Amino acid sequence: MNEQTMSNDELIGLRQKIDEVDEKIQRLINERAGYAVQVAKAKKTQEDNPIFYRPEREAQVLKKVMARNEGPLPADKMARLFREIMSVCLDLEAPQKIAYLGPAGTFTHMAALKHFGKAATTVPLSTIADVFREVEAGSAMYGVVPVENSSEGVVNHTLDGFLSSDLKIIGEVELPVHHQFLVGEHTKVGAISKIYAHSQALAQCRQWLDTHYPNVERVAVSSNGEAARRIKNEWHSAAIAGEVAASEYNLHKLFENIEDTPSNTTRFLIIGREAVAPSGQDKTSILVAAKDQAGALIQILQPLAKHGVSMTSIETRPERPNKWAYVFFIDMLGHIDDANMQAALAEIRPQVKDLRVLGAYPKAVI
Numbered sequence: 001m002n003e004q005t006m007s008n009d010e011l012i013g014l015r016q017k018i019d020e021v022d023e024k025i026q027r028l029i030n031e032r033a034g035y036a037v038q039v040a041k042a043k044k045t046q047e048d049n050p051i052f053y054r055p056e057r058e059a060q061v062l063k064k065v066m067a068r069n070e071g072p073l074p075a076d077k078m079a080r081l082f083r084e085i086m087s088v089c090l091d092l093e094a095p096q097k098i099a100y101l102g103p104a105g106t107f108t109h110m111a112a113l114k115h116f117g118k119a120a121t122t123v124p125l126s127t128i129a130d131v132f133r134e135v136e137a138g139s140a141m142y143g144v145v146p147v148e149n150s151s152e153g154v155v156n157h158t159l160d161g162f163l164s165s166d167l168k169i170i171g172e173v174e175l176p177v178h179h180q181f182l183v184g185e186h187t188k189v190g191a192i193s194k195i196y197a198h199s200q201a202l203a204q205c206r207q208w209l210d211t212h213y214p215n216v217e218r219v220a221v222s223s224n225g226e227a228a229r230r231i232k233n234e235w236h237s238a239a240i241a242g243e244v245a246a247s248e249y250n251l252h253k254l255f256e257n258i259e260d261t262p263s264n265t266t267r268f269l270i271i272g273r274e275a276v277a278p279s280g281q282d283k284t285s286i287l288v289a290a291k292d293q294a295g296a297l298i299q300i301l302q303p304l305a306k307h308g309v310s311m312t313s314i315e316t317r318p319e320r321p322n323k324w325a326y327v328f329f330i331d332m333l334g335h336i337d338d339a340n341m342q343a344a345l346a347e348i349r350p351q352v353k354d355l356r357v358l359g360a361y362p363k364a365v366i
């Protein structure tokens with residue numbers, strides 16, 4: 001037997017092993033899906049308006065997957081596979097419609113797919129206010145909106161959305177933002193005279209653009225998805241957008257990851273109508289309208305410190321329509337049901353004009 005036939009036999013043998021494992025995996029995934037269907041039946045008998053999507057349980061499942069992972073696949077990649085398995089299981093229980101700030105191909109689209117998996121039906125809407133409205137009206141079950149970027153700061157439209165809405169925050173997603181330099185199949189790459197992107201993307205890639213395309217016109221458009229859509233039929237243009245836009249509009253990546261700060265991350269919120277049970281590693285967000293008096297902020301922060309509640313962020317927004325009045329958006333570690341959080345909030349309430357819990361939700365896992 002020569003070396004060639006030996007390695008061919010080996011290859012055939014290994015592929016047989018893969019076929020055997022695939023068969024087992026497939027049977028087990030279907031067994032798992034069968035249990036999910038039984039869980040759905042139990043929910044229907046226990047609840048009048050059964051809630052099929054359970055963010056706290058999904059976070060626990062993903063954490064367990066990561067904790068027990070022994071490789072060779074890395075824990076985060078394994079968690080992504082389980083993310084998709086749960087996505088199809090949930091789809092079998094009850095298909096989920098998710099509204100997001102569109103158009104298709106934006107980072108918010110990527111965040112929606114990362115959080116719910118690809119089996120969810122994702123619906124692009126034109127504005128953050130539309131996403132809130134669609135979820136409030138019940139035409140979408142959940143919504144995905146951007147809330148802050150590590151280099152550009154908060155997204156005011158999202159924070160303001162909560163001022164006039166009773167929707168709850170039921171989850172968060174973090175997405176490393178990588179920008180791709182995209183061209184269409186007919187683009188003459190030596191004759192690019194226009195680069196389309198959202199203004200934030202242009203700002204985040206400024207140094208790279210100054211070096212590689214110093215004299216080419218930069219055109220700010222409403223979203224990166226829109227930039228990708230535009231260049232499809234323009235032979236002299238390029239777009240800056242994310243991975244999903246490249247596949248959504250069938251574009252080619254001429255340069256990858258052109259952002260000036262590679263650690264650039266955007267955080268998104270998942271909004272919904274129902275409260276979420278504790279997962280064991282949660283965050284709680286509150287909205288506080290302070291009294292217009294000296295020391296107002298101290299009266300909010302002191303009880304948190306006293307009861308050992310860690311604050312992860314605080315943002316200030318004008319409390320419209322009142323001129324010169326402000327509200328604080330505060331994110332804390334822990335669940336609203338935790339005794340120390342309850343004690344801290346009970347002390348804060350009498351000191352402020354208004355305090356609303358926007359939601360308690362699992363910390364992002366993947």
Ligand SMILES: O=C(O)C(=O)C[C@]1(C(=O)O)C=C[C@@H](O)C=C1
Pocket residue numbers: 036039040052053054055057058061085086087089090093
């Ligand atoms: O545990 C549940 O409640 C389920 O419905 C099962 C399951 C899963 O596939 O593990 C599916 C959907 C839920 O969002 C959470 C978990």
